[in-house]
Amino acid sequence: KIKRMKNLPMAALDSETVTVVKRKVKTKKKKVKTERKKRKSKENTSLKGKSEPKDKKIQVLQKNENNSENVESMKIGNGHDIEEKVNEGKRSKEFESGHDFEVELPNKKQKSSFRKGNDVEKSGEVSTGTVLKKKKKKKNKNAEQNSELENIAQKKIVGIKDKMNAKIIQATLNTKYKEEKLKTALKKSWSSNGYPLKIDTCDEDSGIKLMKRLPPLYYAPIFFNFYNLIDSPSKRISMFYFIYLFQFKQTTDLKNASTPSLSALRNFLYGPFRKYLMNITGIELDNTVDMGSSLYEQTDVLLCHDDELEGRRIAYILYLVPPWDEKDGGTLDVFHTDKNGQPADIAKSFFPVWNSFAFFEVSPVSFHQVSEVLAKKKRLSINGWYHGSPVNRPPKFVELPRPVKSPCHIEQEDLYSWINHVYLDPWTQKEIKTKFQKDSQIELEQFLAEDKYEALLEAIKLKDLKWHYEGPANKRHYEVTKANKAGELVRECLKFLRSEAVFLIFSQLTGLRLHKLAPPDSEDEEEKSSEKEPSPCVSQEIRRVSHGSYTLVHDDDPVGSQYALDAMLFLGVSEKWTQALGGFTSYIARDEDEELLTVLPRSNSLSMVYRDKETLKFTKHVNTSVKDLLEEEQQFYEVNCTYYE
Missing domain, CATH: 2.60.120.620 (q2cbj1_9rhob like domain)
Known part of the structure; x- marks a missing residue:
């Protein structure tokens, strides 16, 4: 009684919907009666009405006649299961895919439309959740069972998505940064004693800029190999309307982000790349990694600071920006320091480029800022800190108060x-x-x-x-x-x-x-x-x-x-x-x-x-x-x- 459906090839993961087109199969009454007689004549069969056509990837399973309920399960196209429980004309469904498709119920002319994600549309009404709960006219005796089935379906959906994403979504380090020659050069340039600021050099082969300062800062273009990355972290942004140090939009901590691309990037930054940084810098890092996203628009700014906080050892920024020019603002500015360890003039400015990566050691003199965005563009980045054991810091410089004067006499x-x-x-x-x-x-x-x-x-x-x-x-x-x-x-x-x-x-x-x-x-x-x-x-x-x-x-x-x-x-x-x-x-x-x-x-x-x-x-x-x-x-x-x- 359920109309057969056929899956089309699945589109890229970042497309809005994946549509399954149903096909109506017309059968004659005589053919149906003949098939029913054949099925009844089969012996040692625990399921009645089972049909397995070779040319279609649809299986319909029915329970024993002794059971008060009928359970029908379909396998559609890509192997995703849909289990449908029928009880007195009422149906509850388990969906293991977020793909769009339509199901037409045999006894009711109402159509239910299921959409990818959490939004579900039904007869002009909008309901949230991956499982649509139909509006029942009669009392549902199996509400608890249906709820359990929905929970199981939710878990299966997540599992399938994770398996699919693990194969397709990837983030890896650009191979040129894995070369031993370059890694050795990076490691040597990073000194625990630090270097005085000199003119920054540029490796012609890699294009990486090594800024010899205390501490050194590395700015590397085309840093990652991305496949199907990045889906928009800006959907999670929240606006800090009034903060004395900065004004821009930023996400909450992305360590629990469930989107495929962010999960892939997070796993890479938390795992292989953390070891890569330890090898280059010689800094022992623990498993604590902060990861967030910042979105700067016109007039947004992050003023001068040093990033110091207990446990922070290395700061990083991954730029995900449109074509950018120096006149657009939004540069990463690093500062010279004076004899008191306070920021002086700007030593170097780096304007953001797509897939460029900067990292530096957090220290009492790691003063930097994000200059004001002057253009009507969006400066998106993923940034955070790698943590390690706290290190001893020198006492903070305390400046003298402004001179004061006593009252004077006037006429x-x-x-x-x-x-x-x-x-x-x-x-x-x-x-x-x-x-x-x-x-x-x-x-x-x-x-x-x-x-x-x-x-x-x-x-x-x-x-x-x-x-x-x-x-x-x-x-x-x-x-x-x-x-x-x-x-x-x-x-x-x-x-x-x-x-x-x-x-x-x-x-x-x-x-x-x-x-x-x-x-x-x-x-x-x-x-x-x-x-x-x-x-x-x-x-x-x-x-x-x-x-x-x-x-x-x-x-x-x-x-x-x-x-x-x-x-x-x-x-x-x-x-x-x-x-x-x-x-x-x-x-x-x-x-x-x-x-x-x-x-x-x-x-x-x-x-x-x-x-x-x-x-x-x-x-x-x-x-x-x-x-x-x-x-x-x-x-x-x-x-x-x-x-x-």
């Missing part, structure tokens, strides 16, 4: 000439203080007098004002100018913000003890104030923020080691400057990525934020979208002050 008329008189009004100060003590932050718009603001902006924009980049790159990257080289008006502004009068005003606006005349907020504070006199101070810096500017969070930041009041005065910010361009200041809790506060730059606006030791801040990387603005709008200025009680 009353000078104070009145700089500050907007609104903020001198006692009632306004009281309202601001109430809000600040509730939120620990406030934005004071039009903080400077209008004429002083315009004059200061013109002075800070002067072309003869010298700017230089402040580093190191693993902590910050923006332009600064020295106060003693700035114009007179700029120096007057810094003096105004450092004056005793401003310290007192800020005390009245915030409730902090930034001046000895500041009244305490409570009796407890009054008792403490009698024991210790405040010694307020401030650090100041003039910044220019433009494309590529950023600051990073780091644990040993001396600025964040104590309670402080951040005051950021912004100048020359375009009205078209949005949060999407970057350049805003973000506050997060230590050891967490959740954002507590975002401070957007606005012209002539003073943003004040009071933070504790567990609150960190950073400035978001200014991306290439800023170049869509007019040239004079592509940067802004900030007078950055940090006040301490």
Whole structure:
């Protein structure tokens, strides 16, 4: 009663569907009756109604008449089994293939369509799972048995796929990298003592670039032989919308990935290639291997870092990119280091190429970054780390904090000439203080007098004002100018913000003890104030923020080691400057990525934020979208002050 089906040759594994075309076989009633009589006449047969036509690869098995149920099993084309259980017109099926085909039930005109993968369509409805559970009109007495059959079918499906993939999906090392001559050269170039940075060399035979640095970095093109690799790991990506170090899409750990190509690549990286690396580098690696995938699109970036984490010994990157050019960005940049072991200038940049592979030892000086992707392209890579026994690391370099200065004196008329008189009004100060003590932050718009603001902006924009980049790159990257080289008006502004009068005003606006005349907020504070006199101070810096500017969070930041009041005065910010361009200041809790506060730059606006030791801040990387603005709008200025009680 089941219409016969014939399998077509199976297509490549990465095709969307494999279709099986059913053929309708018309039989006459007389022929059917004749066949039934012949089957009944057979002796010692445990199965009735068995038919094995030689020209068709379909077998139908039926149970004994004594059984209350009939079980029919079909073998279709490529040998995949389909077992069909019939009970009072109800059928449950086991499918051992994800291929598309249709089955027409004899007593019902409804057609069921089974699709490759987990999506199943039935009569316009969509259900998930590899086994489609039909909607029953009557109560199913064998629901538990059917469920067991479905579970068995699931396991068999996976088993068949694994066997098929093991034969077809492969990842192997390019044979030229197996040559003993090249392996010996690679091994010799990798020194435990390290090499000073020299001009990188290129082996003409292999095309591999050996970068002799501490540690050495290898960049090798056409590294693997792929067959039916790679199916898209980007289907598993998740977006990190807000991270201080990077912004791109990445997968979860792929160690449990079940897709055929990723499984083949993972098995190769975890097994034969791990031994290959140990032979070249001499580094003993254990069985722990991290494997993930990263997808960078336009404006995405991974800023300078060293990859150090307990147990990481070798980092690797496999590039799976479309045709790429240096102007597209997204290069792997490696850094020189200075006498303190901190990143200095960029030593070498490698732009990604399909099937190229880079690996290097993770060390205190393995500073690198992925530069911003400038083109509307997708930079896909598979990357991770090989692990081994932890090694001793030298103490981390701790930089000195920015110099601080005590309050200075200015004349009353000078104070009145700089500050907007609104903020001198006692009632306004009281309202601001109430809000600040509730939120620990406030934005004071039009903080400077209008004429002083315009004059200061013109002075800070002067072309003869010298700017230089402040580093190191693993902590910050923006332009600064020295106060003693700035114009007179700029120096007057810094003096105004450092004056005793401003310290007192800020005390009245915030409730902090930034001046000895500041009244305490409570009796407890009054008792403490009698024991210790405040010694307020401030650090100041003039910044220019433009494309590529950023600051990073780091644990040993001396600025964040104590309670402080951040005051950021912004100048020359375009009205078209949005949060999407970057350049805003973000506050997060230590050891967490959740954002507590975002401070957007606005012209002539003073943003004040009071933070504790567990609150960190950073400035978001200014991306290439800023170049869509007019040239004079592509940067802004900030007078950055940090006040301490």
